[in-house]
Amino acid sequence: MSVAAANAPPTLLFQDAQGAPLAGVILFQTQASEDRHSDGSGLTPTVHVMDQVQRQFVPDLLLVAAGDRVSFPNSDSIRHHVYSFSPTRTFDFELYGNAEAPSVDFPQAGFVIVGCNIHDNMIGHIVVSATGEFLQSDDQGAMDISSLSTDDGWYAWHPWMATAGIQPIAASDLTSASVNVIAVEAPQARPETDLESRFRRRLQGGR
C-alpha cells in the first residue's frame, strides 16, 4: 500500500465487478507482533455466538480475535449439522437440536466458512484477526486506514470473495491512489422453491 497524499487522511476505496461501492470489505491481521494469549498474559478468550434461526446463521458474519471461541446454538426446530472445511479451523458438529450449543476455538488467524450439511443455503463467515483488530469499508466502499501503521500481515477479504473463489488480498497490493476493484458480485436473492413452499404449507398446515 502506497500512501500517496500525506496530509489527506489515507482512505481505500473498493468497488465490486459492477463498479458499485463495495461495503463490508474487512481488513484483518494474520500475524501479531506478539501472541497475546500464548504469552500467558491472562487475557480470557471471548465467546462469540453464531445462532441458527430459520435455516440461516445469525449473524452470518463474525469478526473474532485469534484464540476466541464461537458457540453455535440452534434456535430452529430443525436439526442442523454445522461444519467447516476451512484450513483456518475445521470442525464438524453432527445433527443436533436446540438443546445443544457446541462451541469451538479459533487459535489461528484467517477466514472460516461455516455450512450446514443438510441445508446447502446456510452459509456463515467467521474472520479471525490475530490481534482482534479489524477495519471495514462503509456503504460508500471507503475504508479509513489512518490508524494503520504497517501493511505487513494485513489482508483484505469480503464474504462474496468466497463464492467467487478469490483469496484474501494482501494490503500491500491495495492502493489509495485509485479505486480497488474486487471482481465479486452480490449473490442472487434466492426465491423459495416449489418444494420448499409445498413442505412449508404442509408443516404450517399440519401444526
Place this chain on the structure above:
Amino acid sequence: MVVNFRTRLLLLIAGGIGLALFVVVVAIVLATRQSVSLHTERELEVSERVLGQLINYRDEQLRQSAYVLADDFGFRQALASDDEETIISALTNHAQRLNADLVMLLNPQKETLLASHSLSTGERAIFDAHMEAEAITQTATTAAIILAEDDAFQVVWVPVRAPHLLGWLTLGFAVDRDLAEQLQQLTNSYVHFVIGRESLQPRVISSASERIQQQLEQALLTGQLDEFLSHEEKQARWISVIATPADTAENSIEVLLTASIGSAAQPFNALRTQLLVIVIVTLLVTVVVTLVASRRFVEPLSVLSRVADAIARGQYKQKIPFIGRDEVGTLAHALDSMQSAIEEREKEIWFQSQHDVLTGLANQRAFHEYAYHRLQRQEPWSLIVVNLDNFRRLNEMFGRSICDELLQQFAQRLERLCADKFFLARLQGDEFVLIYDGNLDHAEVELKSVLAAAQENIVMQQVSYSLALSAGMVEAPRHAQERD
C-alpha cells in the same frame, strides 16, 4: 363449328403429348406422395425408438443420481433422526440438489411418510403398480411416469439404508414443455404427452406451439385427431413407451409423435417445380413444332383448295404451283388438267346452248338474250324477221336431208351478208331473225341489199334451188318495250 385441318392437327398432337405428360406427372406426384408418407413414417419409427431410449436413459440417470443422494451420510443421518421437520428440510434440500420437482419418502412397506405432492387414489394406484411391476421383475429398465396433483412426473425410487432399510426415497421430475422440447430436438419429431386421451378432459404437454397444443387438446376432446393431423399436414404415431399398468381413462399417459409431412416433402417440391417447367416447355415446343410442321403440310393443300374453289367459280386460268412429287403434287397436277378439261367442256356446252345445231347460227335462246340486253339499253334498234316462204314446199319436194343442206347454205350466205351489219339468229325451221343497230329507215336500206343477195338461187350438185323470202320489220323501243 368448322375446325380447319391445321387446328385439328394441333389439337391432336398437343392433346396427345399433353395427355402423356399429364399421366407421367400424376404418376410422379402419386409416387412422391407415397414416398413422402413412407419417409415420414420411417422418421416416426426412428423417433419412437430414440424417444424410448431417451426416456429410459433419463430414468437410468435419475436413478443413479438418486442412489448417490440416498447414500449421502448427512442425508441418511437426517432421515434417521426421526424428527419430521429435520427430515423434511433434508429431503427438500437434497431433492433440490437434483432439481427434483417431486419428492416422497416411503417407509419400508412403501407407505407414504412424507410427500411434496398428495396423490389421489387413482394416481397412487398407478404409482403402486409401477413399484410392484419393478419389484416383481427386479429390474429397473422401464421408466415410470405418474400423475401427481394432475401433473405428470417421471419418477424413480431408491432404497435408503442405514444400513438397514430406512425407507424409499422417491424423486419425481416434471414432464413438462421443457422436457418435450428437449425430446423434440433429439428425436426430430414433435413430442406430445397426452394425459387421459380417452377421458372427458384430455390434456397435452407438447413441444409444439401453445396454439398447436390447444388445438390438439380440442381435437382429442372432439375425437377429430385425424382431421387435425391432415389439416396440419402431419403424420402421427401413438407410442406406449411408458408402461402404465394401472391405466384408467383419466390417468392414462401416452406419447404422440408427429412429424411434418411438409419437411419430408421439401426436396420433392423442387422436383415438382422442375417437372412443371419441363411440362410447360414441352407443351410449348410441341405447339410451335406442330404449327411450323402443319404450315408446311397444310400450305400447299390450302393453295390447292383455293384453286379448286376458284375453279368451282368458273375461273379456269389458275396458276397451280407444282409442289413436290408426293400426293399433294399429284393432286396439283390433277387439278391443273381438270381445270383445262372443264374449261374446254364448258366452252363447248356454252357454244351449243347459244347456237343452232344445224346451221351454226345463234339460236333462239341466243336471240332472246341478245334482244333482252338490247332492250335494256333504251336505244333504237330494228328487228327483222325473214322467212323462207317456200321452205315447206322444198322440204316436201326434195326431202329432209337436201333441205337441211339448203338451210345450211342459206345460213352461211346470210351470215356472210349480215356480217358487221346485222346480228343473225335462226329462230326455228325456216324463220331467221336479223337485228339492226339503228332505226328502221337505216335498217331498210341495209336490208334491201342483204335480201337481194340472199334470195339468189342456191346451186347444190348441179341443181339450182330458188328461194322465196319474206321479211317483216319492227323498231324497238318505238314498237315494243318487251322482248316478246
